[in-house]
Amino acid sequence: MSSPVIERPATTGMPEVPRLKGRGTPWRERFFHLSLWASLAVAAVFLASLLTYVIVEGWPRLDSRIWSNFPDIIDPSNAGAQSAIMGTVWVIAFTALYCLPTGILTAIYLEEYADPNRWWNRAIEINIQNLAAVPSIVYGILGLGVISRGLGFGQTVMTASLTLSLLVLPVVIISSREAIRAVPQSIRQASLALGATQWQTIRRQVLPAAVPGMATGSILALSRAIGEAAPLLLLGGLTFITFNPTGAQSSFTVLPIQIFNWISQSRAEFTALASAAIVILLVILLAMNSVAIWLRNRYSRRW
Template identity: 45%
Template sequence: MKVAEQEALNKSERVGKTAKLSGRQLKNKIFKWLFIGATGFSILMLLILIIRILTQGLGYLDWDLLSSYASRNPEDAGILSAFVGTIWLMGVTAPISFILGVGTAIYLEEYAGKNRFTALIQMNISNLAGVPSVVFGLLGLTIFVREMSLGRSVIAGGLTMALLILPIIVVASQEAIRSVPNNLKEASYAMGASNWQTVYRVVLPAAIPGILTGNILALSRAIGETAPLIMIGALTYIAFLPEGLLSQFTVMPIQIFNWTSRPQEEFHLVAASGIIILLLMLLIMNSVAVWIRNKFQRRF
């Protein structure tokens, strides 16, 4: 009798385990196809967007588009001033954001003590990375355009965009510095190196691939931003090239926005051509970031 009861108990336990296993497998399949569906939908939308832009913009994509200024006629409209203005803007944004961002990351990781004040700074930097870009535009308008009297200039736009991407660069640089093994730094200290010598000769060379990748991706975001530059008063129509840091300017996203707001259908096609050029710039920058990461990243 006891043997029969034990067998029945074992059988019920096996049935219960089989049911649980079947339930887990079912949930796994459901979530698997859910994630596949989400990925497929995202890729489909991206393909539709790219195909639509290519079909509309390839007809207007030629050398005249790159070598001509903005015009009231879609046949004569070009993106030269916006293209050069974008290069000027990135020429200001890149060094300022790199120096401030990497310097902040080095201080927080290698010099600052682990206390409440440091934790407060770290929390604020992380929160700033999620602040809407228009808020940075208002900040740039108040500080750089009005208080510092820089006007609607390249330097004001570059400083504003540097503030926008600064939190991203700080966080990315911190993660790159943290990835350096501690035994490398300890070996440097054991050889008699100072803290700065260790940072300069050991930490930075090992972390520079991750730092550069984060900087390039942050600059890629800055190239596509429009709201902060509109807030500081970047021009929507310009028929000259910037001559210096205090010159007025426009950038490609603003020029594209200006074309899409026109009622003429031809301007929309020109805007699609401008989008293709902007996407090519972003693709090149992101490809360079991936190449730097794969080329120079060390395996410890």
């Protein structure tokens, strides 16, 4: 009687790869995955609850009165936030005028011209990274002591915009540097090989390719500046103004300060006004963030 034939798998001559230890415990990976989803769910629930509460509270005042009328302490039913909305527009416009050119030019210098072996360039980079983590109230103290009182600008739109420019300038520099750094070196080398100067290479090749990232970072930095209230309160931003700013030397108020003023009132009508103003501020922030996302998706390139 013949013995059964045992088939053996064909060997390919390659050594077997040993299995890594720990692959037999997938529960850790599942637990980590569930923890991430739970954290996202908690954040989403809190955000949805906050938005729902604000919209419900401010729904009676979400009409044309909120942006067409001026604040009114006596009759809150006809009060609005026109001066705060226009003040926010003025302050953010001057903030962009001051910080964006400075931040972008600084990023160009640090990435394209600065020698990393020089001690002053290293000191500049370290200070920029440290300033990005400084609390906003510290910038308010700086603006009050140096810009408002030292330079004599007073409680004006220029003082607020210069202070907010210092606040968001490190963010603009860091985001612009990352966008410039993302451009491949081969593009620079090809341009220089064809006879272009370094500035022509930067202006015609590097900057157009880095515009999406630079624009996104700049808009997000300005979005942070819109929501800041602590430095402006320290600068003496007025809480009750019944006129719109007319220039850089005008007195001002902004939406965060106006919201703070209405919240501190005891009557329920002011709570509805504050909630409506919060919705207006959120709409402005979402509009700016949407523009940043559109610019990134519209002009981004894959290398």
